[in-house]
Amino acid sequence: MTSPYKLDDDSVIVVIGTGAGGGTLANELAQKGIDVVALEAGGRHLPGDYINDEWASFGQLAWTDMRTTSGSWRVAKDFGNLPAWIVKAVGGSTTHWAGASLRIQDHEFRAKSTYGEIDGASLLDWPITLKDLEPYYDKAEDKMGVTRTNGIPGLPGNNNFKVMKAGADKLGYKNCHTGNMAINSQPRDDRASCQQLGFCFQGCKMGAKWSTAYTEIPLGEATGHLEVREHAHVLKIEHDDQGNVSGVLYADKDGNQQLQKARAVCVAGNSIESPRLLLNSASSMFPDGLGNSSGQVGKNYMRHMTGSVYAVFDKPVNMYRGTTMAGIITDESRHDTSRGFAGGYEMETLALGVPFMAAFLNPGAWGREFTAAMDMYENMAGMWLVGEDMPQESNAVSLSDAKDQHGMPVANVHFDDHPNDLAMRKHAYQQGAAVYDAVGATQTYPTPPYPSTHNLGTNRMSANAADGVVNKFGQSHDIKNLFISDGSQFTTGAAENPTLTIVTLAIRQADYIAQQMNEKAI
């Protein structure tokens, strides 16, 4: 059969979400001749539509449906209904991601074995190793055109990188470069090279940055085996009497409910929506939600230890010019408990424009200390600190009392920092400031975490069915034709930006699903 598919066609694989996980998986399946219906809650925006204006772009792309928050994290206080900054559009958050594409390190896949028991942390080893993933990382890097792989040169350093590099050198850091970026440093795959627009987070108007919106999705559609339904907001996954999933109920663009039958369902709605969907799909057979016999659905929510350091100099930097995140120091990403915490963190260049700097530098602050910083905007450099946070069972996505526009309970995101997260952030702030102090910063600002962009772990992968939600292929421990295909399957967070690994797991999962279909296992 070829696209489009009928609602009662129960031979199709339904993929929910079209971001890094769902978009990649949908294309990989379609390339194998497998029929796929991808349901996307948002609309389709392409480079010509992207708006290089921070608030206007936020209005165009961000997922702003109601969510609630709880816990002691500062985001709950400053942005109570915006726990995460992610995208609602075809391409999902690959539209606004920065492009940093790092492999998870070998020891990070064995977090529990490496770090040992840590009080309050629900650490676990992944049921897969770096060696298992290497061939798929190779494929993902080639697919995404990651710089410094496959003979692709690094991006040129912008002003913000040059400040970081000079500071890193003075401080004695050994590994500082313009990153492994899924942004074309030269034309590749019919996509242009980076023109240093400075709006990576607003959708790359050059199409130089890899996004499923204009790579995987149209490639999949061109096979005739992928139908993407836009403005299809999934409400529930349904199952049959045997307990296998049988279809997906969604609200279409007019708000009418539709039921798409399915041979298998792959959930890739990001680590907040994916567990919410499983919980909202509770039935008499599965009163705690689908795939939740372990009680782990929604638990172990991770968001990375994050923070930023902005520094002011006596001369202009103009950090906003050029690629937002093409600059990294990897020296602190090792596991070395002499620093007072387990795991490590990356230091990556980051710039915000004036509108977002005002909103995020120190939310709620006012007076001359705040405006003195804003007045020096032109002379600012900035970096993002991103490291492994400890999984904690009490950090969780659960169903809130509040309802969304379709009458479904919204997600509540509860988060408290673990002492290990706090110790790591303190160290990262100090080192970030030291990088800039080494080249003459007159002020440094330890800037608190933004609403989460890396949402992980809420349907985690585990060897043992009691410890997690899915097996090493992202397949539900409970329901064989239900898959998790996004970052919620991460067992632990590792220090690295997660998109490359999400794509890698999706490529691997597509092979597995094809094999399971051949074997008539699903």
Next chain:
Amino acid sequence: MTVNIVSMPAPALTRRQLLKRSLAVSAGLVVGSGFLAGSSGAWAVEVKALTPATMATLVQMARDIYPHDRFEDALYAAALKGHDENAAKDDALKAMLEDGVAALNKSAEAAGNDSYLATGWEIDRLALLKEIESTEFFQTIRGGLVVGLYNQPAVWDKLGYEGSSFEKGGYINRGFSDITWL
């Protein structure tokens, strides 16, 4: 959200004409019937719901919350214009803003000054603002300024932020790596 200042009728009022039409002058601001203007005559903003005197106090309050000495009052007035527009459709908001300003003037009087605007030093005005920092009134004004003030292209210019570059071919030939002082 970009707020446009109502432009003055052309030719712009002279300072003398402005003063003739005005009801009160304070802190570089001219308060007239239904409008607030800079005493230089360079800009004016019409008020629909709030009194011009209230708007004048809000402009000073906005400057005290986010003080940028290089920003002219017009930028603060533009950032506040939305409150006036919303107050025209929302009596409760209008009452909150008028009452908030009245309370601020009252506490200024209690501190020995004629009004908030007549309180000469920023540090003394800040003391009055600190007292109301947790009120809905203060947070409405402060919260609105985060977007209302800093999302104005005129403010970006002042702070040295060039914004969108796509239409100019990006920053690749426009200084993305032009730093020389390192």
